[in-house]
Amino acid sequence: MIDTKTARTRLGIVEYAVVGTGAPVVVLHGSPGGVDAAALMAGFLPRDEIAAVLLSRPGYLGTPLDGRTTADDQADLVAALLDELGIARAGVFSWSGGGPSGYRFAVRHPDRVDALVAFAAVSESYRLPDQDLATRLMFTSAPGRWLMRLLASHQPEQYVRGALSAEGDLTREQLDQRVAEVFADPVKRDFVLALGPTAEQDRTRRAGFANDIDRFAEITSLELERIAAPTLVVQGTADADLPPEHSYHAAAAVPGAELLTLDTGTHLALYTHPDAAAAQQRVVDFLLRR
Template sequence: MAINQVQTRAGPVEAEVTGTGIPILILHGSPGGIDAARTMSHFLDKHVFQCICLSRPGYLNTSLSRTHRSIDDEADLVAALLDALQIPRVGVLAWSGGGGVAYQLAARHPQRVFAMVAIAAVSKAWIAPKTPLAERVMFGTKFGAKVVDFMSAKVPEHVVQGALEGEGSLRGEELETLAKQVMEDPAQRQVVLEMASTVNVGGPRKEGWLNDVKNFAAIKSLGLEQVQCPVLLVHGDADTDAVPSYSEDAHARLPLSILVMMPRGTHLCFYAHPQAREVQAQATKFFWDHAQRP
């Protein structure tokens, strides 16, 4: 079943449901959109898992309410989406900025989430770093978006290496080795290139990005201690976008969690790393195992 716009009691949401089987809700990062959620779901077998992809509030075609703009509000909106789709319980796959709403969904609506895989997920206050002018042009304007798309088509190796460099502390030979490995793996290359086209903070993603930045800076608690479902935390120890302490602190506070720290992994390590397939298989089994439990 494919859906573009779902009407919920809390407002319309750009969403689609693909595949059959165990329902997995995909929560993209910041910035992002339904396109980023689709890319996140590539590793899930659509004959085994039903993927619910959406654009979070303020991204692409999910409007941001004038009055209900908090992370709590977003969690309630997601619950309303599940109601509209008549899906009682889901596994949650959240990456980076999607972590806040994932934790709040599980804390506020515990009966709706049977398990969570949280990748480099925000679990406490996050302050957006200041970006150089060149980056603001490349990832904040229509011109920059066109340049990224052109480079992805003509010189994808530069886009891949630039993404890995920008999302971690790898440099020199270590960075070049990982970039080469990613370029030689069709699935990993595809994810990095697709993600590069979803991280522009301007245009139809601007409102969501600015709201996320404001909300993340003001985080006091995401109710991690109230999360009843098991959580698989995945993080790279070379991540500079969301530093490893986000998952380490979450692991210490969550009642049921497993922490997987990927060596020399960047913010993209779940999808672009020598151990990516192994950890993806672990995540798949995690969802499968916990979906079978009452």
């Protein structure tokens, strides 16, 4: 568990934590998520080189929605939190639903961004795909969430298989191999098992998730062409959660952006792909401008 705090910024309350020392990097979680998901995202960032500024975006855990619904609102809240912490500039690391606020932070506060890394990040209009009743109940009902936790505890390999299958378009053979690789690696296995509870749509995350989905559908342009910060876009080619085209669009739109693709990578590719360690090192080097 991380030690979270509450900051009363000029734009309202935000739950946050700072982990590590060194160059500051803001970590923006996906949808659903929270500061706990941000902590898992930042797990590979070296604590002696990077001070990871983790936060719950509005509507998640200890950060109330309070009308801060748009990507611009959330980008400005990041700036307000950095003001509260006395941080002038920072790197930004976003994943999935944290993409719009990360991109807009770089647009609206260009003088405060050292580098931007966007992993499988929403960059244009997005609508949640239709889900069958069983899937919806699994994530949104108390019995479903209890069953997921039970599966993770007593049948972890099946849980990992289910997560990788849901997050990627893999053949049966590819899925079997990926599950075996992840389950044999304690770091990868524990990441997948720990991530599950942060994606539950319980009362502490429901408002944030519903708002995210509504706002993502309304996106017409994030003005990516205005981003001046060095930008690295990371994407798995077999992502079934967010179409890879979001990353390809961002990499083409952001001036000078670099694109790192992970072949057959799922929505969890940066943490579960066979080349995850090398990709993570690339992210660290990019954030530190090495």
